[in-house]
Structure formats: C-alpha cells, structure tokens
Amino acid sequence: MDSKKQDLKIGLIQSQALLEPKKNLEKTLIKIRQCAEEGAQIVCTQELFCTRYFCQIEDPSNFNLAETIPGHSLDVLQAIASELGVVIVASLFEKRMKGLYHNTAAVIDADGSLLGLYRKMHIPEDPDYYEKYYFTPGDLGYPVWTTRYGKIAVLICWDQWFPEAARLVALQGAEILFYPTAIGWQDEDYEKEGEDQYQSWQLIQRAHAIANGIYVCAVNRVGQEDRINFWGQSFICNPSGKVLCSASSTEEENIIHTVDLSQVEYFRRKWPFLRDRRVDSYKNIFRLGFMEVI
Amino acid sequence: MDSKKQDLKIGLIQSQALLEPKKNLEKTLIKIRQCAEEGAQIVCTQELFCTRYFCQIEDPSNFNLAETIPGHSLDVLQAIASELGVVIVASLFEKRMKGLYHNTAAVIDADGSLLGLYRKMHIPEDPDYYEKYYFTPGDLGYPVWTTRYGKIAVLICWDQWFPEAARLVALQGAEILFYPTAIGWQDEDYEKEGEDQYQSWQLIQRAHAIANGIYVCAVNRVGQEDRINFWGQSFICNPSGKVLCSASSTEEENIIHTVDLSQVEYFRRKWPFLRDRRVDSYKNIFRLGFMEVI
Numbered sequence: 001m002d003s004k005k006q007d008l009k010i011g012l013i014q015s016q017a018l019l020e021p022k023k024n025l026e027k028t029l030i031k032i033r034q035c036a037e038e039g040a041q042i043v044c045t046q047e048l049f050c051t052r053y054f055c056q057i058e059d060p061s062n063f064n065l066a067e068t069i070p071g072h073s074l075d076v077l078q079a080i081a082s083e084l085g086v087v088i089v090a091s092l093f094e095k096r097m098k099g100l101y102h103n104t105a106a107v108i109d110a111d112g113s114l115l116g117l118y119r120k121m122h123i124p125e126d127p128d129y130y131e132k133y134y135f136t137p138g139d140l141g142y143p144v145w146t147t148r149y150g151k152i153a154v155l156i157c158w159d160q161w162f163p164e165a166a167r168l169v170a171l172q173g174a175e176i177l178f179y180p181t182a183i184g185w186q187d188e189d190y191e192k193e194g195e196d197q198y199q200s201w202q203l204i205q206r207a208h209a210i211a212n213g214i215y216v217c218a219v220n221r222v223g224q225e226d227r228i229n230f231w232g233q234s235f236i237c238n239p240s241g242k243v244l245c246s247a248s249s250t251e252e253e254n255i256i257h258t259v260d261l262s263q264v265e266y267f268r269r270k271w272p273f274l275r276d277r278r279v280d281s282y283k284n285i286f287r288l289g290f291m292e293v294i
Numbered sequence: 295m296d297s298k299k300q301d302l303k304i305g306l307i308q309s310q311a312l313l314e315p316k317k318n319l320e321k322t323l324i325k326i327r328q329c330a331e332e333g334a335q336i337v338c339t340q341e342l343f344c345t346r347y348f349c350q351i352e353d354p355s356n357f358n359l360a361e362t363i364p365g366h367s368l369d370v371l372q373a374i375a376s377e378l379g380v381v382i383v384a385s386l387f388e389k390r391m392k393g394l395y396h397n398t399a400a401v402i403d404a405d406g407s408l409l410g411l412y413r414k415m416h417i418p419e420d421p422d423y424y425e426k427y428y429f430t431p432g433d434l435g436y437p438v439w440t441t442r443y444g445k446i447a448v449l450i451c452w453d454q455w456f457p458e459a460a461r462l463v464a465l466q467g468a469e470i471l472f473y474p475t476a477i478g479w480q481d482e483d484y485e486k487e488g489e490d491q492y493q494s495w496q497l498i499q500r501a502h503a504i505a506n507g508i509y510v511c512a513v514n515r516v517g518q519e520d521r522i523n524f525w526g527q528s529f530i531c532n533p534s535g536k537v538l539c540s541a542s543s544t545e546e547e548n549i550i551h552t553v554d555l556s557q558v559e560y561f562r563r564k565w566p567f568l569r570d571r572r573v574d575s576y577k578n579i580f581r582l583g584f585m586e587v588i
Contacts, residue, residue, distance in 0.1 A: 121572050121575060122570045122571070122572060123570065124570065126566070137572065141575055142575070142578075158570070161504070161505060161565065161567045162505070162567065162570075162571065162572075163457035163458075163461065163501075163505050164457075164461075164571070164572075164576050164579060167457065167458075167579060168575075168576070168578055168579065171578060171579075171581055171582070171583050171584055172578075172583075172584040173583075173584060193534075196534055196536055197534075199535070199536070200504050200534050200535050200536075200565075203497055203500055203501055203504065203535055204501045204504050204505060204535070206497055206501075207457075207497055207498045207500075207501030207502075208501075210455070210494050210497065210498050211455060211456070211457050211498060240487075240490055240491075240494050241493070241494050241497055241498070242490055242493070242494075271455065271494075272420070273455045273456065274582070274583065276416045276417065276418065276452070276456075277416070277456065277458070277582060278415050278416060278431065278456075278458075279579070279580045279581065279582060281415055281435055281436070281462075282458050282462070282579055282580060283580075284436075284462055284465060284466075285458060285461060285462065285465075285573070285576055285579055286573045286576060286577075287465055287573065288465070288568070288571060288573060289465050289466075289467075289568065290465055290466040290467060
C-alpha cells in the first residue's frame with residue numbers, strides 16, 4: 001500500500017463579527033495573513049464573514065449588505081491569495097442581479113485566480129434564521145475544485161444536515177470538505193437542549209467524513225449577536241470521523257492543522273464503502289416522501 | 295403542537311452465539327420471552343442469531359447452516375410472536391433456492407403473521423468478513439412495515455454505513471430503524487484502532503437518526519468467535535442522535551427501553567431537514583464516481 005504522506009496545512013478562521021462589514025474584511029485579511037505565516041495552504045472563512053448574521057430579522061435594507069462576485073471583497077481576497085500563495089475559501093453574500101441573492105462561497109486558488117463559486121443549495125427557515133427570505137437556493141450543483149494543494153469542495157451550514165450533498169462532492173473526488181457555518185444557541189434553548197444540539201451538529205459532519213472517507217472542516221462564528229450565541233467549536237475530522245482539533249466555544253481562534261491526504265486512500269481501503277454502493281437501488285432518493293396519509 | 299406521547303417498548307437481544315444452531319434458537323426464544331415479560335412490544339435479534347459468525351472462512355459446508363423462509367426457525371418465531379403478542383425482527387441465513395442464499399431479516403407481526411422480508415442490500419467483503427462468498431445482494435429494496443406497534447424498517451450490519459439506505463426507509467415512513475449486526479475487533483486491530491472503529495460505528499448510525507428524524511436501534515452480538523471479538527454495545531438513539539441506552543461490550547444483555555414515537559414529529563419540526571431536500575439536484579447519486587484518472 002502506498003503510504004507516502006501527502007501533508008497539507010489547513011487554516012480555519014473562527015471569528016466574532018463586528019457591526020461594520022469593512023472592519024470584518026480587514027480583520028479577516030489579518031487572520032488570513034496569520035494563518036499563512038503559520039504555514040496554512042488552504043484557508044477557509046466562517047459563513048458570511050463580512051457581516052453579522054443579519055438573517056435574524058426580515059428587513060429589505062439588509063440586501064444592501066450583498067455584493068457582486070467579482071466585487072470588492074473578492075478583489076482583495078484574490079490579491080492576498082496571490083501575494084501569500086494560499087488557497088482561500090470565502091463565504092460571501094452574493095448579489096447576482098437586482099432582486100436575486102445567494103449565500104455563496106468563492107474558491108480562490110493560490111495564484112489568486114477564481115476557481116469558481118458554490119451557491120448554498122439547502123436553505124433553512126426557522127425562527128431567528130430567516131434565510132429563505134434572503135437567499136435563493138443555489139443552481140450550481142455540488143462542484144469540486146482541484147486547487148494547487150488538493151481537491152476540495154465547499155458546502156454551507158444547513159447543507160451539513162444532508163448526507164446527499166456530502167456524498168455528491170465525494171463521488172466527484174473531493175478529499176477535503178469545508179463547511180463555513182453560522183450556528184448557535186438561542187437563549188431559550190440553551191439550558192434545555194443546547195449541548196444536544198451542538199453534539200448533533202458535530203456528529204453528523206463526522207458521519208459524512210466516515211461515509212465518504214474524506215476530511216471534513218467546519219468553520220463556525222463565535223459570540224453573541226442579538227438572540228443567537230454562536231457556539232464556535234470549529235473543527236477538523238479525519239476520514240474515520242475522528243476529531244483532530246477543535247476551537248473554543250467562546251473565543252476567536254485560528255485553527256491551524258496539518259492533514260495527510262494519503263489517509264483518504266488508507267481509510268477507504270480499510271472500510272471500502274464506496275466499493276459497495278447499490279446505485280441500482282437508490283432511485284427513490286428523488287422523492288420527498290411516500291406517505292400520503294398520516 | 296401535538297405532544298401526546300406514543301410510547302412503545304423495545305427489546306434488543308445481545309447474545310453470545312453457541313456452536314449449535316439449535317441451542318441458539320432455544321436461547322433466543324427464552325430471551326424473547328424475557329423481553330415480553332418486561333413489556334417489550336417489538337423485539338429484535340442480532341444478525342444471524344442462529345449461528346456463530348461463519349463468514350470468517352469460505353467453506354461450502356457452511357451453506358448447510360441456511361434455512362428456507364418459511365422454515366423451522368420462522369415457524370417457531372411466528373408461534374412465540376403470536377403467543378406473546380410481540381413483533382419480532384429476526385435475522386436469518388436464508389436459503390432461497392439451491393445455490394442462492396441471502397442475509398435476510400423476517401418481520402413478524404404481533405399476531406404471528408409474516409409481514410415480509412428484508413434482504414441485506416450492501417454486502418461486505420474484508421478479511422474475516424467473507425460475506426460476498428455467502429450472500430447474494432438483496433433484491434427487495436428497502437421495505438417498511440406497519441406493525442401493530444409502529445412503522446419500522448430493518449437494515450442489516452454493513453448497510454449501517456450507507457446514508458442512502460437509512461434515507462430511503464425514512465422517506466417511506468419508518469419511525470424506528472433496526473440494525474441487526476455482527477461487528478467486532480480483530481485481534482490485531484484492537485490496540486491500534488479499536489476504540490476509533492467502535493466510535494465510528496456508533497456515530498454513523500446516530501447520524502442516520504439525526505438526518506432522518508427517526509429512532510435507530512442497533513443489535514450486536516458479543517464475545518470471542520475465532521478471530522473476532524464482537525463488541526456488543528447494542529444501543530438505541532433518539533431522533534436527535536442521543537444515545538438513550540447502551541449494552542455491555544462483553545456480556546449478554548437484553549436492552550429493554552421505552553421510546554416515544556411522538557418525538558419523531560417533535561424533532562422533525564425542530565430541525566425540518568425533510569422539508570428542504572433538493573431532490574432536483576441529487577441525480578449523480580446514481581453514479582459510483584466521477585474521477586477517471588487518479
């Protein structure tokens with residue numbers, strides 16, 4: 001068995017958002033630089049890092065926070081990617097055209113070129129998470145990019161709960177899956193179900209790593225914003241779902257961690273799930289449900 | 295919200311297999327009776343409970359261990375189900391016809407009638423688990439049964455690792471998913487990766503509970519058989535993936551636990567993943583992979 005290591009250093013930026021978008025961009029550029037100084041080759045931001053999590057209310061003026069891609073944020077991110085020689089996965093509020101907005105991730109290669117976009121496919125809508133008001137569900141499917149340092153995919157937050165999405169990027173060859181995220185405790189939940197919610201969130205992402213034999217990196221924001229206390233705890237897990245490192249639940253923190261991409265082959269040989277999928281039997285996955293009467 | 299409890303008592307039989315199939319059947323009948331005496335309404339056996347785990351070698355004489363369904367084991371299980379008024383999920387080595395064998399679960403309703411069969415869809419093949427030699431992959435898809443006490447589905451062991459299978463039974467209305475199982479540590483693995491393997495096994499099943507908002511019950515065998523030390527630790531988790539009870543890693547044990555099926559609705563409203571599936575975007579789930587050159 002080929003056991004040659006394929007080391008790759010990842011940087012995840014867990015941050016507390018400020019009110020002014022300009023300052024969040026500045027702060028994130030500093031943190032990207034810190035990650036690069038520590039040797040990170042691929043750096044990922046939290047979800048919608050330029051702003052606070054504005055989806056806690058439905059307010060048409062919040063669409064002013066969106067920007068075009070390309071646009072100002074992308075320009076400066078491309079410049080710093082090229083300067084530092086790092087791949088950047090950046091989560092942005094995209095204004096696609098008048099009245100059409102997406103929750104989007106831009107993937108920038110280490111030479112500063114834009115490799116492409118992922119537009120969040122699964123959009124939540126719950127009290128304090130009014131995302132269906134802001135974001136049109138994505139129309140770009142589940143792309144995978146060959147960056148200078150590895151084959152990666154990006155899914156965003158609510159996508160975390162859908163095994164289909166993780167499977168689809170793995171089948172296309174992704175070896176590291178990034179999840180920029182904004183999830184936290186609502187005040188009334190914390191006592192009752194807070195710990196369980198956090199456990200479920202970490203657990204289902206670790207399961208995607210196992211089912212697909214890939215690395216998973218979750219990047220969450222931290223700190224109180226209005227009614228949500230974002231729970232941080234960004235983490236990286238290996239292709240058997242083992243958590244390699246995890247950040248604070250209350251503080252800003254860059255996770256810098258080296259992964260070994262040869263472990264993708266190692267674990268897939270050990271537990272060869274991809275060999276045994278019954279693709280002849282999955283046709284009903286296209287249905288929303290079967291029961292007509294409850 | 296309708297918060298009327300829908301309690302249902304489950305019994306899981308974690309056992310150490312004896313050499314003689316007849317004695318395993320006798321022992322299991324006693325344990326079914328014990329479960330019923332404690333109030334269990336649905337009882338599930340471990341995988342291939344009538345025999346030791348014979349798949350550690352490829353030996354044509356082992357096909358003698360298979361039996362037809364209907365057949366002797368099913369007859370006595372139907373009789374005891376009817377006598378005790380319990381639903382029984384029984385994992386059997388099925389001889390379908392000369393030279394055609396399956397790893398099958400029979401679902402018997404509380405009146406003793408056979409509701410149907412599930413034939414293991416995903417078949418492993420690894421050192422000490424030579425199942426592709428014995429079992430033809432199933433051709434009955436992913437059925438769901440309305441038993442006297444609830445809507446249930448059965449998947450078997452290796453199926454545990456495939457999110458598609460759990461999704462498909464949930465979409466058909468299953469509220470409790472049973473996994474009869476035979477998994478353990480091989481001697482050479484234990485020191486190095488034993489704990490991680492067990493963690494991955496429990497974790498991916500808990501993730502199916504979360505993704506689909508269903509109860510999951512895993513029933514594993516226990517004890518040393520040739521080169522495998524079966525790790526027991528049968529468990530039940532709720533629709534948010536929380537482990538409600540777990541058995542010993544070394545001893546025989548009946549798990550008897552009451553679940554509340556109204557929690558399926560509760561958790562699906564809390565985290566409405568089934569609302570947001572992008573069935574328009576999953577077509578590539580039918581492919582085995584995309585990469586043609588590695």
